[in-house]
Amino acid sequence: MLRQFLFLFILFCANLQAQHNVIHDLKIKGATKTKPSFIKSLLKTKAGKPLDSITLKEDIVTLKRLPSVAHAYYQVFPSEDESYNVFIHIQENFTILPELGFWTTTNNRFAYKVGVYEYNFLGRNIALGGFYQNNGYDTYAINVRAPNLFSKHFGLALSHQNWKSEEPLFFDNQSANYLYNNISTELLGLYQIDFNNRLTFGINYFTEKYQYLRGATSPTVPRNLTVDKLLYKLLYSYEDLDYYFHYIEGFKSILYLQYVTSQNDFQEQFVIAWNDFFYYRRIGAKGNWANRLRIGFASNNDSPFAPFALDNNINLRGVGIIVDRGTASIVYNTEYRHTFYDKKWLTIQGNAFIDAGTWRQPGGEINDFWKNENIRLFSGVGLRFINKKIYNAVLRVDYGVSLKDNTRGIVFGIGQYF
Structure with a gap:
């Protein structure tokens, strides 16, 4: 009792x-x-x-x-x-962000890109925007992303793009330049499982066109190719990051799974999968150590149209613009960011980085990863100019130098590299 x-x-x-x-x-x-x-x-x-x-x-x-x-x-x-x-x-943040870029292409053409994005449309964190690009060819895209369209947990994303660029293809130890055109429409569902976990899933219908411009030829590689494809996409992300303005601390992982089908004898159905692992750590009051490890595999078709590109703007700063392709890759990027100037609206950071990567050649073997000719290693320094009042307003410039040969280059961009 x-x-x-x-x-x-x-x-x-x-x-x-x-x-x-x-x-x-x-x-x-x-x-x-x-x-x-x-x-x-x-x-x-x-x-x-x-x-x-x-x-x-x-x-x-x-x-x-x-x-x-x-x-x-x-x-x-x-x-x-x-x-x-x-x-x-x-x-x-001020969330209307213009986009403006200038560069020279692989054939020394002057190129530019102009666009604008609103990341808080209707005051509900809906991203809406698009861009126009001219690199000798006309490219445009429009995008809308509403992660909380239906509820706290469920939203949609819709995009349309008509992309054109001159790109090298590699085969038989030779290369040729093709005009690449990708016209795509994508619809994605966005689902937040809980505080740390999210899913993105959907479908992309696109048409790829390749038109031979110049360079080597082969009877096994067509000079003109048009392929209609369907891409089924699934992304799973785990995020445990904490933000303090431009400083980040914590861990994040994003798994990408894609299955591509096409009605074409030259390009078979294939699977692409890769995972990005991110780790950030605050060091003192002004330092930030940032890391990204990417491991990716695709169907190992012996084709010049392999999906993993070796490129300045994707993985290795200083390597050049699409200098090689592979059917698998392992890339590690690490950099230390240090804030030199931090006032009401402007922050200036310096960074020192190392970018390393290795590729499996189309139709190759796993041991391609360990072959010296497939391993690239770069190091360099850079600057970040950050407007603290505008979302993602980070102007970056990096200068990378190969630790294996004489390759080097400057890379400009908007936003942190990773």
Whole structure:
């Protein structure tokens, strides 16, 4: 009898304490463009629910992952009846980001790219935008991505692109330049499983066209090729990153699975799979160590159209523009970023990096990874100019030098390299 009484008393006290720790009101401060109702829909913290510091911390990380949020923090104040008021403070990013780029192509043509993206359309963190590019040929794309279109957990992404570029193909220890044209339309479902895990899945219908321009020829490689294809895509991402403005700490993994079908005898159906592993660590007050390991495999067809490219803008800074292709790759990028200047809106970072990679040749063997001619190793330094008020407004320049030969080059871009 005494045990039952003690149990009921403890249960009563716990229930009474839970009632006292209830959130009386939840207010969003500092949100001018982002709708407060949208922000509240993403949070687990709600008025009328028990106050939980762990949940609040998770909600703050969720907000800092949004393109529209530069920084977020919370405050808790006592309210009437021993309940609490919770204030979520938001520092918003400017989310309309123009895109402008100039460069020279492999055949020394002047090229440029202009575009604009809005990452907080309608105040609901919908990304909408597109670009036009001229590298001797006209390219354009339009994209919309609404990760919370239907609910906190489910959204859609839609894109259309007409891409043209002059690209080298490699076969029989020779190369030829082709005009490559990819016209694609993609529809993706976006599903957030929980705080750390997300799924992206969908279909891409595209037409690839190859037109011979100049270089070596082979009776086994067509001069003109048009192929209609279907690409089934699945991405699984695990993210445990914490952001403090331009500083990042934590771990992230993204698995990409793609299955491509085509009605063409020259290019068979094939599978592509790769995983990106990211690890970031804060070092002191101004340092950030960043790492990316990419491991990828595709169907090992002996074809010049192998999917994994060796390129400045993808994996190895300084190597050049599409200098080789393979059916598998292992790439490791590591860099130390140090902040030299940090004021209200502008941050300047310097970085030192090492990029290393190896490829399996089309139709080759696993031991291709260990062959000296397939291993590339680069090192270099760079600068980052970061506008802290604009989402992803990072202008980067890197200078990479091969540690094996005389290859070197400068790489420009928008956003951190990884």
